[in-house]
Amino acid sequence: MAGTLAEKVWQAHVVRPGEGGAPDLLYIDLHLIHEVTSPQAFEGLRLAGRTVRRPDLTIATEDHNTPTLDIDLPIADATSRTQIETLRANAAEFGVRIHSLGDADQGIVHQVGPQLGLTMPGLTVVCGDSHTSTHGAFGALAFGIGTSEVEHVLATQTLPLAPFKTMAITVEGELPAGTTSKDIILAIIAKIGTGGGQGYVLEYRGDAIRALSMEARMTVCNMSIEAGARAGMIAPDETTFAYLQGRPHAPEGADWDAAVEYWRTLRSDDDATYDAEVVLRAADIEPYVTWGTNPGQGLPLSGRVPVPEEIADEGARTAAQRAIEYMGLTPGQPLREIPVDTVFIGSCTNGRIEDLRSVAKVVRGRRKADGVRVLVVPASARVRLQAEAEGLDRIFLDFGAEWRNAGCSMCLGMNPDQLAPGERAASTSNRNFEGRQGKGGRTHLVSPLVAAATAIRGTLSSLADLDLPAGTTVDGSPLTPLDPHVPVQV
Amino acid sequence: MEKFTQHTGVGVPLRRSNVDTDQIIPAVFLKRVTRTGFEDALFSAWRNDPAFVLNQDAYRAGSVLVAGPDFGTGSSREHAVWALKDYGFRVVLSPRFADIFRGNAGKQGLLAATVSPEDVELIWKILETRPGTEVTVDLVARTATCEDVVVPIGVDDYTRWRLMEGFDDIGLTLQHADDITEFEARRESWRPTTLPARHLPPVPVEPARPVPLSLGTPRPR
Numbered sequence: 062m063a064g065t066l067a068e069k070v071w072q073a074h075v076v077r078p079g080e081g082g083a084p085d086l087l088y089i090d091l092h093l094i095h096e097v098t099s100p101q102a103f104e105g106l107r108l109a110g111r112t113v114r115r116p117d118l119t120i121a122t123e124d125h126n127t128p129t130l131d132i133d134l135p136i137a138d139a140t141s142r143t144q145i146e147t148l149r150a151n152a153a154e155f156g157v158r159i160h161s162l163g164d165a166d167q168g169i170v171h172q173v174g175p176q177l178g179l180t181m182p183g184l185t186v187v188c189g190d191s192h193t194s195t196h197g198a199f200g201a202l203a204f205g206i207g208t209s210e211v212e213h214v215l216a217t218q219t220l221p222l223a224p225f226k227t228m229a230i231t232v233e234g235e236l237p238a239g240t241t242s243k244d245i246i247l248a249i250i251a252k253i254g255t256g257g258g259q260g261y262v263l264e265y266r267g268d269a270i271r272a273l274s275m276e277a278r279m280t281v282c283n284m285s286i287e288a289g290a291r292a293g294m295i296a297p298d299e300t301t302f303a304y305l306q307g308r309p310h311a312p313e314g315a316d317w318d319a320a321v322e323y324w325r326t327l328r329s330d331d332d333a334t335y336d337a338e339v340v341l342r343a344a345d346i347e348p349y350v351t352w353g354t355n356p357g358q359g360l361p362l363s364g365r366v367p368v369p370e371e372i373a374d375e376g377a378r379t380a381a382q383r384a385i386e387y388m389g390l391t392p393g394q395p396l397r398e399i400p401v402d403t404v405f406i407g408s409c410t411n412g413r414i415e416d417l418r419s420v421a422k423v424v425r426g427r428r429k430a431d432g433v434r435v436l437v438v439p440a441s442a443r444v445r446l447q448a449e450a451e452g453l454d455r456i457f458l459d460f461g462a463e464w465r466n467a468g469c470s471m472c473l474g475m476n477p478d479q480l481a482p483g484e485r486a487a488s489t490s491n492r493n494f495e496g497r498q499g500k501g502g503r504t505h506l507v508s509p510l511v512a513a514a515t516a517i518r519g520t521l522s523s524l525a526d527l528d529l530p531a532g533t534t535v536d537g538s539p540l541t542p543l544d545p546h547v548p549v550q551v
Numbered sequence: 552m553e554k555f556t557q558h559t560g561v562g563v564p565l566r567r568s569n570v571d572t573d574q575i576i577p578a579v580f581l582k583r584v585t586r587t588g589f590e591d592a593l594f595s596a597w598r599n600d601p602a603f604v605l606n607q608d609a610y611r612a613g614s615v616l617v618a619g620p621d622f623g624t625g626s627s628r629e630h631a632v633w634a635l636k637d638y639g640f641r642v643v644l645s646p647r648f649a650d651i652f653r654g655n656a657g658k659q660g661l662l663a664a665t666v667s668p669e670d671v672e673l674i675w676k677i678l679e680t681r682p683g684t685e686v687t688v689d690l691v692a693r694t695a696t697c698e699d700v701v702v703p704i705g706v707d708d709y710t711r712w713r714l715m716e717g718f719d720d721i722g723l724t725l726q727h728a729d730d731i732t733e734f735e736a737r738r739e740s741w742r743p744t745t746l747p748a749r750h751l752p753p754v755p756v757e758p759a760r761p762v763p764l765s766l767g768t769p770r771p772r
Contacts, residue, residue: 098581
């Protein structure tokens with residue numbers, strides 16, 4: 062029978078089919094753990110006298126609470142410190158591998174899995190974090206779970222899961238210069254809404270998706286949850302295999318050959334049917350920015366803050382009014398004229414080496430706008446080390462940015478990296494909810510390129526706003542293609 | 552888990568759509584390592600506003616939350632469910648829930664049931680006109696009743712059964728431990744294991760230091 066990519070991965074993991082409306086019991090190949098959503102799960106195991114069934118399919122790291130400064134000192138916040146120490150104690154007690162603060166493999170859990178080569182096509186991957194959808198970029202079925210489910214996976218290495226629907230999102234053609242995969246996903250969410258993907262696994266397809274690097278694909282899949290989807294997936298291809306080969310946990314020898322042979326079958330059959338289909342033209346995509354308080358409230362940067370009175374739907378109108386008020390904006394205001402206080406470059410959405418390279422290419426040889434705070438937070442310690450090896454840290458420091466240690470940082474402000482009330486940020490992260498980056502903080506979600514241009518000009522900007530000869534970057538190299546694989550020459 | 556068949560309590564009209572999990576419980580409250588004690592964290596930012604619904608005496612003892620569409624979007628934090636339960640909520644009604652939130656609620660005995668947008672509007676009007684009115688949610692009959700209005704509620708069969716029986720998922724799954732073992736024997740050898748650990752050389756990571764307030768001059772190295 063013809064099947065979609067998601068259905069094929071699902072079918073390969075059914076331990077026991079559900080009977081009489083009960084969900085299928087699915088096997089979980091990889092369980093990622095962090096400090097925030099796991100302590101109550103381990104406590105549950107302890108109370109029930111249970112063990113971790115497969116420590117060898119489990120890995121922990123510290124990311125949400127960790128400071129990005131002075132990481133060699135005791136963590137100042139007592140509750141954060143307790144939570145991290147609890148994770149360390151639980152990992153030791155239950156025999157789970159952990160990469161702690163200061164370790165070269167510490168970092169945001171969704172970067173750690175891929176960079177170690179643990180995330181691969183055809184796996185089921187779960188984590189007590191909604192951005193687990195990131196790993197779908199490899200053709201894995203990956204989704205966020207709650208703490209009760211974390212406990213369930215620890216105890217049984219399985220999850221009972223209700224069936225999902227499938228949605229194909231096809232992005233045809235070629236992305237215009239100055240746009241990135243972040244703009245693709247912001248455009249998709251603006252189109253289908255924050256509930257548009259509810260109950261679905263999204264499969265991203267089309268030329269524009271195929272042309273993306275692995276890291277750019279991760280950005281797209283990362284924000285699937287922002288459209289309400291269970292997961293996002295991209296069929297594996299040569300780009301996927303090239304990224305994986307040689308990584309520490311990638312299969313070797315005969316295992317590699319067997320894996321690749323299987324992975325090549327992980328694509329939706331030509332005659333497979335989806336429950337819903339959405340098509341976007343890449344040529345229509347511009348640099349996107351959110352103006353409101355949910356990720357679906359986004360527009361091309363060339364647009365203006367919506368005028369609520371012009372919105373027909375009552376619910377959307379009320380939501381827009383509330384968002385504009387919270388964000389301190391004026392209806393009809395050009396988005397390009399919005400000044401920011403802070404630029405945050407980082408997170409599991411856009412904190413990887415290619416993101417940092419693309420920012421460095423834009424800001425190199427420049428100074429940030431006066432009064433703007435610029436925070437560059439690599440997704441993992443390995444990303445930081447790589448960036449330093451390429452001299453990117455010098456470029457950021459010369460620009461006037463702060464160069465931090467790895468973690469979730471200002472994406473959700475669980476550590477000291479927060480917005481003050483009323484402070485406005487252009488952020489490469491994934492959520493612009495009220496207070497997400499700090500109580501009363503105001504967030505505009507943007508791509509790394511928009512973040513870089515905004516840091517230079519002080520107002521929301523794209524590369525097109527920089528006073529450069531058309532089609533060039535600050536260092537005079539052609540604007541397109543902006544090849545993120547190529548290190549910046551220092 | 553406590554069995555759930557029927558619940559009657561004060562209805563709280565939350566006239567908002569896209570109530571995300573950062574609103575239900577901000578991240579700063581997620582640092583605790585316990586499963587309880589989150590009642591103060593619920594809607595923490597909104598509760599600073601005296602006009603917020605839960606700050607009005609008639610709704611303070613509410614246990615049935617009636618919200619707009621796309622409730623519980625965003626983060627997977629089960630703390631959102633714990634905070635609602637700790638406050639005293641047993642039921643949330645909304646036209647549409649985020650998947651992870653609904654799943655988390657089901658595991659914790661909080662009923663997250665769908666009601667059509669028109670019916671939510673009907674219930675809102677009653678609760679706003681006569682604050683303190685009770686709502687009865689009957690899982691057996693699959694209905695919500697508010698005064699003379701009786702509306703159907705949506706909840707999937709499996710969740711309903713588990714809630715009514717008070718079953719614990721892990722216990723149910725462990726009845727099939729043999730199936731799991733059998734499945735594990737069939738797994739391909741290319742699938743990764745985290746142990747023994749493999750990684751690149753463990754090089755030292757230099758700690759970043761705070762930048763002096765005189766921003767603008769790059770730090771010497």
